[in-house]
Amino acid sequence: MIIASWMPFLPDEASSVSAEVDALYTYLVIITIFFSTLIFVSIVYFAIKYRRRSKNEIPAKINESKALEITWTVIPFLLAMTMFVWGSSLYFKEYYIPKNAEDIYVVAKQWMWKFQHPEGQREINELHIPVGRKIKLIMASEDVIHSFFVPAFRLKEDVVPGPKRYSMLSFEATRPGRYHLFCAEYCGTNHAGMIGWVNVMRPEEYESWLSGGAAEGSMAASGEKMFQDLGCVTCHRADAQGRGPVLQGLFGKTQTLANGETVIADENYIRESILDPQAKVVSNFQPIMPNFKGQISEEQLLQLVAYIKSLGGPGATASTLSNPGGEMSSPQMNQSSGAPNTSAPQSNAVKSTPSTERSAPNESRPK
Numbered sequence: 001m002i003i004a005s006w007m008p009f010l011p012d013e014a015s016s017v018s019a020e021v022d023a024l025y026t027y028l029v030i031i032t033i034f035f036s037t038l039i040f041v042s043i044v045y046f047a048i049k050y051r052r053r054s055k056n057e058i059p060a061k062i063n064e065s066k067a068l069e070i071t072w073t074v075i076p077f078l079l080a081m082t083m084f085v086w087g088s089s090l091y092f093k094e095y096y097i098p099k100n101a102e103d104i105y106v107v108a109k110q111w112m113w114k115f116q117h118p119e120g121q122r123e124i125n126e127l128h129i130p131v132g133r134k135i136k137l138i139m140a141s142e143d144v145i146h147s148f149f150v151p152a153f154r155l156k157e158d159v160v161p162g163p164k165r166y167s168m169l170s171f172e173a174t175r176p177g178r179y180h181l182f183c184a185e186y187c188g189t190n191h192a193g194m195i196g197w198v199n200v201m202r203p204e205e206y207e208s209w210l211s212g213g214a215a216e217g218s219m220a221a222s223g224e225k226m227f228q229d230l231g232c233v234t235c236h237r238a239d240a241q242g243r244g245p246v247l248q249g250l251f252g253k254t255q256t257l258a259n260g261e262t263v264i265a266d267e268n269y270i271r272e273s274i275l276d277p278q279a280k281v282v283s284n285f286q287p288i289m290p291n292f293k294g295q296i297s298e299e300q301l302l303q304l305v306a307y308i309k310s311l312g313g314p315g316a317t318a319s320t321l322s323n324p325g326g327e328m329s330s331p332q333m334n335q336s337s338g339a340p341n342t343s344a345p346q347s348n349a350v351k352s353t354p355s356t357e358r359s360a361p362n363e364s365r366p367k
Contacts, residue, residue, distance in 0.1 A: 015153035016172040101136035105302040108146035108159045111194040125196030130206035139167040147185035163275035173200040223307025251313035256283045
């Protein structure tokens with residue numbers, strides 16, 4: 001708050017990194033002003049002092065100065081290195097995802113922000129979070145590139161469409177209040193209207209708001225229902241007798257692929273496994289899992305991810321370990337859902353899409 005207090009044009013400092021970002025930018029601004037002034041004054045001074053006074057005047061010979069050349073080389077180098085070290089350390093601090101962060105799932109679309117909490121609460125262009133807790137946003141785009149930007153938090157993250165990645169952003173709000181949310185990437189004709197609010201609440205107020213419940217239950221419960229509706233349970237069985245890998249204990253686990261490579265089963269891996277099953281086939285399984293791209297929405301995909309995370313694993317946290325259905329076949333729609341290599345032939349487990357797809361709640365786009 002020290003820097004923001006004497007720079008009225010800055011937004012509030014409301015996150016754990018806001019003051020550090022402001023300090024770095026203040027340092028850069030001071031360095032820029034100092035050297036810009038020094039260069040400008042020097043140009044004017046030397047232009048006057050060493051101007052040509054007569055047509056026949058011959059300038060005196062100037063001998064080079066090693067000390068001067070070393071000085072104006074070393075000082076800028078040291079200043080540049082301080083900027084690099086300071087900036088890179090702050091970057092890694094901002095974009096490090098702590099394991100104990102609370103997950104919140106985000107879908108960006110023209111032209112709105114849709115949020116869903118693991119407990120099931122849904123919001124549009126409004127996000128409620130507790131003060132003093134680490135939050136992890138797992139973000140996906142339904143159409144074009146968007147950019148999640150909260151000026152008071154000094155954080156921005158692009159949300160890129162595609163089957164192979166979620167955008168992740170972690171932060172900790174430090175001041176209760178209501179803060180602007182923007183899309184900082186041009187995303188179409190109503191880009192300027194893609195705005196919202198982040199409501200930072202005291203823990204007890206947030207728990208009271210959260211206890212309001214959701215009509216459809218938690219995200220993991222919704223994901224479990226979809227897991228059953230899509231027929232995934234027939235291949236991904238908890239007893240390891242199915243044609244697909246076991247999903248219990250999958251999240252955060254190292255998976256060995258058919259090509260000998262290894263991969264960590266995180267959110268991006270699960271997403272890619274559902275939308276492009278042939279991309280990474282798990283060792284000892286055949287690439288027989290059908291492609292679900294275009295058959296489920298981004299919200300439904302996030303619900304499946306939440307369910308798989310609820311089944312546990314090295315990367316699971318207390319907030320995700322909420323198995324809603326007891327002993328179920330894990331939704332590890334592993335990017336290789338296939339048949340174990342056994343002597344008995346096994347058929348391709350092509351799952352049929354339910355006749356009626358679960359529709360997302362009706363939402364009208366902001367005018």
